[in-house]
Amino acid sequence: MSAGSSQLRQNQPEWLPPMLATLTEPRALPEGWVYEPKLDGWRCLAFVRDGEVKLFSRNRKPLNESYPGIAEALASRARGDMVLDGEIIAMDGERGVSSFSLLQRRMQSSSVQLWLFDCLFYEGRDLTRLPLGDRKALLKDVVQFGGPIKFTPALNGSFAALYRDACRRGGEGLIAKRAGSRYTAGRSGDWVKLKCVNTQELVIGGWTEPQGSRTGLGALLVGHYDGDGTLHYAGKVGTGFDQRTLEDLARRLGRIERQRSPFGAGVVPTRGSLHWVAPTLIAQIGFAEWTPDGMLRHPRFPGLRDDKAPREVVRERRATAVVTSRRTRSVR
Known part of the structure; x- marks a missing residue:
């Protein structure tokens, strides 16, 4: 689906509950999964309408006052009305990984960045039923990335090499996502956390x-x-x-x-x-x-x-298994 595909237009929602990853044992996943860096910051949903940006945490707490520079930068780089999902982080330049403790100290700093990884709604079109790969491709088209607005890439390489590198640099680990998965609210086995620590x-x-x-x-x-x-x-x-x-x-x-x-x-x-x-x-x-x-x-x-x-706040326990096959339909 492209940004210009025909689909019945809908009103942009005021809120979309975020999709959450399930903790599981670190291990290679089968074909059809992609790996992204696990970011250590504040989950952020961005609602862009008529050039105005509203940032919210995963429990709908407004974030514009805490991160005005992020809101301003995204307003100038978003091409149209949209709902985006991502993470606000502070990057540790020496290690090349995000750091939650640095973010606590640099809330208003220019080193704070918004790493976007999903596009849920665009110009009156609900994208949540599209496969992840289609949503990420559209995300790259509708946002002009640069400055503090970053695109979260799928990582190239084997699980063993990617996980070893993330852990060696002191990172959080990896997020694995089923390439064909839809975006669904709440905890899901289609996104899993593979933690180093x-x-x-x-x-x-x-x-x-x-x-x-x-x-x-x-x-x-x-x-x-x-x-x-x-x-x-x-x-x-x-x-x-x-x-x-x-x-x-x-x-x-x-x-x-x-x-x-x-x-x-x-x-x-x-x-x-x-x-x-x-x-x-x-x-x-x-x-x-x-x-x-x-x-x-x-x-x-x-x-x-x-x-x-x-x-x-409950004790997080590792899932003992991850579903390895599932048919996912795309929106027609």
Whole structure:
């Protein structure tokens, strides 16, 4: 389907829920899948209409005020009305990979970029039922890429070589997508995450007092929600902070402190200088592995997230299988 194909025109939607990838074990996928770099930033859906750009996070939080330069650049480079999907990132120039911790520090910096990877709607035409390959081809036609607006390419090479290179450079890993897949809202087995490192969004339920020369706080007490809505304790996170982050977290947590622990499951600490908070802040945590009793091993703190509701934070588990064949019809 080209930009000029005939199809009944529709009103451009005000919102489209994003398609989300499923975590699975890193491995080569069969013919018919393509690999893209796994970007470590803010998911961003861009709605362009009459020359005006509105940027939203995956939970529909407006992003224009945080990234005015991105909105301005896309407005000058989008050829028509459209809905696009991508990721706002900060690139680590030395390693050649995106970095969430850098993005936290460079929200208004010229080094922030928008990497687009899908086109969902164009000039009154719903593209979500088209195969991925057709949507990406149209994306290249309708956006003039350059400056902070980047095209996310399909990577050439074997899975082993691509995955090894991403991990060697300290990247997040790869995203694999079924080339013939439609764009569907929510979690899908047609897009899968092949991670180099373990990361997990976790809810902050408290903190410990700093020790020695450290100021601000000692460690974050974090957890995730279980299926019954109980906040499950998952461990202490005491590394990954710089001084500015420690001070900022101490201020934020002090405003939401409360008397009782929000955790209802897990081995919750009871000794030491513990402070509890209302479970409203979400941290992105990197870690080595989950222990058999559901605790984080060697966790570290890259930054806070606010593109998800706390009660949506559940433990992410790897899928044991990926569907390897599926017929996908294109729009006629």
